[in-house]
Amino acid sequence: MTLQSKESGAKSSDEWMVSDELKELDAAENELMEKEKHLTLLTNESFSKMKEVSKINRDLQNRIKSLQELSASLNRKNDELKMANQELERKTVRNNQVSLELQEKLERVIQKEKELSMQRDFLAKRLDETTQDLVKAEKFAIIGELSARLAHDLRNPLSVIKNTMDVMSGKPNMKIEERLQHVARFKRAVQRMAHQIDDVLDFVKKTEMVLHDTSLRSIMESAINVILIPPNVKIYLPSNDVLVTCDSRKLEAVFSNIILNAIQATNDNGEVKIRITDISSDVKIEFEDSGQGIPSAIVQKIFDPLFTTKQTGTGLGLSICKNIVEQHGGTITVQSPPTIFTIKLPKTTLQNKTRTSQGM
């Protein structure tokens, strides 16, 4: 006030007053401007801050949005999962049902299987019984045929014996030459009857094997010794030899039977070749004849009992041979033409040995 009054003192008091007021106004104006400046500054400041905040806010909003989206998708997924779970539960229930049904069915199948296996066992038993019956029937048929054949075959030599007796008693003063002729007939008839009976007996009973290590050649030689070889038949024995554990008497019967057949096949004119082949633990014996060969229809039946192409044959020879070879654990086969009988034997018949010893 004092300053105002000094200023106004220099001028008029009014002037003093106005200038004071102006000064005051100026100052106020300045102050206002200052304040405005400050405010502007503040405004600017707050504006930028607001900008910042709004940016942060936008960011946050964005985040919230994405979170919300995430949450929504999670919810969706959760719903889906729930649905899937429900579906699964439903399926599980259904599965359990199916599983129960399956179990029931399985049980039924097992039951059926049991029934079937029982039926199968029953059928197998029936089959066994039927087979046994058939075998028995076949055996009876064979025995029947065998006895009929034996009776038939014995009647011829029996007739010879009877008629020779009739003739001899009707001619008491018979010359010695004629008498000898009749005696020879007796002998042949008796031999034939003995042969027929021997064959049948050999066929009917399988005797035990007596096993020894024996040379095949020696068996062949003794087999040939019992055969009357016609002058126009040549028999070639093998040059090699093999030791075989066997029943030599039985094998001799086999060899002589086959050699005799071979000689007959040549019509008493030709040759019979015998070969021995050593095949590690086995031995192969072949009998080849120069005969015409065996018709293919006959080849298959050749080892059947009672099959014969000869008038005076029993049809048992080759059947007995087969039995003996099989008793030794071997095989016998035939091929034709040229007719070759092949016998394969194990060199050691151990199995049979034990079987024989058990059998005794």
Place this chain on the structure above:
Amino acid sequence: MPIDGEASSNDRVKIKAIVVDDDSDVREIFIELLQMNDIQVVANGINGKEAVELYKIHHPDFVFLDYLMPEYDGLYAIEKIREFDPNGKIILVSGSHFERNALGDTVKAIIKKPIEISEIFKAINKMIVPTSV
């Protein structure tokens, strides 16, 4: 020999026969026995085919025929002989009774082996009596 029927008396013409059997011993001794009993054996053979051929040549009164023979059996001979001589007198001399079933009524006389000469004369007499009446 107790058997001495009308067929074997010496003042009559001897009976002519053929014998067919594949077994030589059976055949030969049977022929000898027949001849001892005044039956003339004009020929002999070893199978059914020979039987037919010999029958055609000799026209015998009787044929003594075996049944089981190789290739051509007794049945073959019976059928063939009947074709040209339905009244041919065939006596089957067989080893067994199979033949009876196989032959039926085709032969009137079947004689079993071993051959008994009295059976032979019985068969002969049975077969010639109806024709002589």
